[in-house]
Amino acid sequence: MPIQYFTGLSAFTELPNHLQKMVAKIEDRAGLGIEVERSSNRTMACEFRKGKAVIRVPAAGPLRKASVFHELLHLKRHFVDGVPKLVYCDDDHEFEDENDARTPEQFQCLDNQIEHLFIVPTELTRYRKERSYWEERMDKSLDLMRAPCDVLLAWEFIHRVLNGGTLSDKVQALVEPLSV
Known part of the structure; x- marks a missing residue:
């Protein structure tokens, strides 16, 4: 094709x-x-x-x-801007189990979450109506979050990109047990 x-x-x-x-x-x-x-x-x-x-x-x-x-x-x-992409690149590593084998995928997810801290504010500046899309997406993702890194990145996104709003209490309840 x-x-x-x-x-x-x-x-x-x-x-x-x-x-x-x-x-x-x-x-x-x-x-x-x-x-x-x-x-x-x-x-x-x-x-x-x-x-x-x-x-x-x-x-x-x-x-x-x-x-x-x-x-x-x-x-x-x-x-254009030359921002590097976060990737897993240990070619010699043999994955021990299914969870370990997800490491490259987890790096990709982390890179995307970090990128959204920069991209979404620019997107919302031009397309303000997309705020509700991002609020809904974050609300759904908070229900699935268990990894401390994901919770902290969600907290950052909600407070820095969405300026807190309606999800502030929900994400704070996930952060408090982490003792950070």
Whole structure:
């Protein structure tokens, strides 16, 4: 199957000018085209590394401008701003069990959580209505959090990005047993 590029999507021409310019800037600085993959998920995502950038878009429905902006901010921080990506890179390590084997995935998750501390404020500056999306997403994720690192990053996100709000008490109740 041939590679499809983000600029080749019919929906690309319907995006606002600032997003089209952002794509051009990222592709120019990265020296590559941003590939696109269709996904059965309703949400967008991106994946990138040296020499490759991919945005996953829903197979059906229109592209949400705020979601496009969000994924482009991830790519911009890496390819334009030069922010390194946190990755697990011990090739000689043999994983002892299933939990240990999740280490690379956990590094990827940690990197994404840290990135959101920088990306989401920029997203909310341009797309203020997305605040409710992030509040709902954080509310759901708080119910699943058990790792102290995840709880502390959620506390930081809720207080620094969402300015506390309705989730302040909920995340504080998760932080208090950690004795930090």
